Amino acid sequence: xxxxxxxxxxxxxxxxxxxxxxxxxxxxxxxxxxxxxxxxxxxxxxxxxxxxxxxxxxxxxxxxxxxxxxxxxxxxxxxxxxxxxxxxxxxxxxxxxxxxxxxxxxxxxxxxxxxxxxxxxxxxxxxxxxxxxxxxxxxxxxxxxxxxxxxxxxxxxxxxxxxxxxxxxxxxxxxxxxxxxxxxxxxxxxxxxxxxxxxxxxxxxxxxxxxxxxxxxxxxxxxxxxxxxxxxxxxxxxxxxxxxxxxxxxxxxxxxxxxxxxxxxxxxxxxxxxxxxxxxxxxxxxxxxxxxxxxxxxxxxxxxxxxxxxxxxxxxxxxxxxxxxxxxxxxxxxxxxxxxxxxxxxxxxxxxxxxxxxxxxxxxxxxxxxxxxxxxxxxxxxxxxxxxxxxxxxxxxxxxxxxxxxxxxxxxxxxxxxxxxxxxxxxxxxxxxxxxxxxxxxxxxxxxxxxxxxxxxxxxxxxxxxxxxxxxxxxxxxxxxxxxxxxxxxxxxxxxxxxxxxxxxxxxxxxxx
Numbered sequence: 001x002x003x004x005x006x007x008x009x010x011x012x013x014x015x016x017x018x019x020x021x022x023x024x025x026x027x028x029x030x031x032x033x034x035x036x037x038x039x040x041x042x043x044x045x046x047x048x049x050x051x052x053x054x055x056x057x058x059x060x061x062x063x064x065x066x067x068x069x070x071x072x073x074x075x076x077x078x079x080x081x082x083x084x085x086x087x088x089x090x091x092x093x094x095x096x097x098x099x100x101x102x103x104x105x106x107x108x109x110x111x112x113x114x115x116x117x118x119x120x121x122x123x124x125x126x127x128x129x130x131x132x133x134x135x136x137x138x139x140x141x142x143x144x145x146x147x148x149x150x151x152x153x154x155x156x157x158x159x160x161x162x163x164x165x166x167x168x169x170x171x172x173x174x175x176x177x178x179x180x181x182x183x184x185x186x187x188x189x190x191x192x193x194x195x196x197x198x199x200x201x202x203x204x205x206x207x208x209x210x211x212x213x214x215x216x217x218x219x220x221x222x223x224x225x226x227x228x229x230x231x232x233x234x235x236x237x238x239x240x241x242x243x244x245x246x247x248x249x250x251x252x253x254x255x256x257x258x259x260x261x262x263x264x265x266x267x268x269x270x271x272x273x274x275x276x277x278x279x280x281x282x283x284x285x286x287x288x289x290x291x292x293x294x295x296x297x298x299x300x301x302x303x304x305x306x307x308x309x310x311x312x313x314x315x316x317x318x319x320x321x322x323x324x325x326x327x328x329x330x331x332x333x334x335x336x337x338x339x340x341x342x343x344x345x346x347x348x349x350x351x352x353x354x355x356x357x358x359x360x361x362x363x364x365x366x367x368x369x370x371x372x373x374x375x376x377x378x379x380x381x382x383x384x385x386x387x388x389x390x391x392x393x394x395x396x397x398x399x400x401x402x403x404x405x406x407x408x409x410x411x412x413x414x415x416x417x418x419x420x421x422x423x424x425x426x427x428x429x430x431x432x433x434x435x436x437x438x439x440x441x442x443x444x445x446x447x448x449x450x451x452x453x454x455x456x457x458x459x460x461x462x463x464x465x466x467x468x469x470x471x472x473x474x475x476x477x478x479x480x481x482x483x484x485x486x487x488x489x490x491x492x493x494x495x496x497x498x499x500x501x502x503x504x505x506x507x508x509x510x511x512x513x
Contacts, residue, residue: 026073028386029065033378035454039444040398052378053078056439057260058369060089060253063379064286067387069293069360074283080368081254081262092237094244094252095366096267097278097351098344099160100285101240102206105274106150106328107288108229109209110308113146117216120147127212131177134190142195146212149205150327151316155193158186158204161276163268163347170242170271173211173221177204199323203275210274221273232303234287238280240273252279255348258371258437263348276346285364289355292340296357313340313357337390345370352376361389371438374455395457402430402445410462414472414484421484423472432460 033047053061060078064071076089087093112118118127123143125132133144138155148154162185164170171183179188189204210221217224222240230238239245244252244267255263270277295301295309304312312327324331332339336358344351350370355362363383365376384392407430411423422433424440430451431440443451449462457477463470470486 022073025386026065026075029063029379029382032382032385033375034381034385034394036377036381036456037395037397037452037454039454040396044394047378049077049379049382052375056369056372056375057082057256057258058367058372058375059086059256059260060093060095060368061375061379062089062091062093062095062282062364062366063383064282064364065383065387066286066289066293066355066362066364067360069290069297071283071286071290074281074286080252082256082260086254089253091283092251092281094237094248094279094281095351095368096255096270096276096344096346096349097280097285097366098276098346098349099203100280100342100344100351100353101274101276101278102203103328103342103353104225104229104278104288105206105209105213106312107304108213108225109146109150110304110312110327111228112213112216114304114308118146118212121145124149124208124212127216128208129215131174131211133208134188136191138191138194142197144191144195144205144208146209147316147327148195149202149209151318151323151325152199152201152205153196153316153318153323153325154202154205154208155191155195155197155200156189156202156205156208157192158189158207159201160203160345161186161270161272163270163276166243166265166267166269168269170269173207173214173271176207176272177211196317197319199318199325203272206275207272210272213274222277225273229303230284233291235280235284238278238284240277240279242269242271242273242277244279248279253349253368255346256369256371257348258369258439260369267349268347270346276344280366282364282366285351285353285366286362289353289362289364293355293357293360293362297360313338333391350376352380354380356389359390361387373438374441377455397444397446397452399444400447413487415487416482416484418482420487 030049031046033049033052034044038044059082060080062076064074066072074091076091076093078089080086080089109118113120122145124146144154169183171180176184177189179186189207193200213224214221225240239248254266291301292309295306300306313329313331314326315322315331316325317323326340329340329342332341338357339354340357341354348370349368350372352365363380365379367376407425410430411425413420413422420435422435424431424433430443432443433440441453441455443453443460446452451460452458459475461473463472472484474482
């Protein structure tokens, strides 16, 4: 059956549609892609999905749209790889979901809580035998608990995992936690901040949860999750197994980087299964979403109770303040507009799960190019428009002209604790390169020293752009600011530095060559 569907290509997704209205909605999504920020006075440009895939060099995309608490339609687009003879993506094509593994892992851990085998608020070292969370000055008064691990407030390190080549020997869960060198390519998992003091994203913390599940159940994580979480949720096309079994590997898309460069060996392996190891389809993840929505709307399911699901979607506290993290999900809005969401990125793959808890709306998008985040936004915007999602209207901003010679004064590299970015000109336009594997994004001049991008509601403010700016601030949609200092290169060493140039360089990071 799978082989037959594979040959049907793009037609396969349409088999889930039930009437002409749904077909029209799907086509409206495919032809209605738009950027988040529109330019005042210019008509909104609606773009075609397949053409945008070609523009971003994203070989394959899988989409599942949820409406009125049901999966309204699913669709595959493109191919496994950039090669014209590579298999077509269908609704049964597997993608790596990256960190969307974490909500499923949280779901499994909460099953054990409901069964009385695990507590949300006990020190996890009570349950761990093969390995213990190392005690240090941060754990002297506050402990690492399951609640804190699932909400990224446990103070643990190792934010993410690069994965392993298909040629590498894979470490065990225990070896990953120990950071056993040279086998393991990440640091030992430990506590680097007082538990409960702040939100600190940690895949290392989720790997502790992986070990907890193995120790409490006495089974391998991937097998227990298959039996007790994935299959009961109807996610029969999904697996945490690493490496991917041969029977499933022929249905797996190939990972790609910026420019359509294929990942060596087609994909990486992730023994940190609970944090990053899920192989899945958009339809399967949509089944997970609709289970949560169904239970929250008063229809009990066979797995987690309404009480536990509600707890999953409650904002957790850290440092005396409310965070945007629930147990396994990140949260937006409040009340009837509450959204639960998670993104994912493995080498060559990105994913998005985004859903309204009480309105039965949502989407799952999977793609096999980890530089495809702008395309992810454009697809999400189109679905929001077609299905009239609340609080997802486009943003309008004005642009003002700026002399090209002044643009050159802004270029250069800027650095902060978040990393190094580069401002560059391409032709007569200014671009920002975040050095995150995504192509440089065009900066539009808003006024004075402020620029914006159209892909997201982000502003870039050059301080003192009337002269030689040495500081810029990036402000995200939540108002969070990151300050970057320009890297200023002075040639000739300290002896050639003139005191009269000091004001020009006093705010920048000086590098002498």
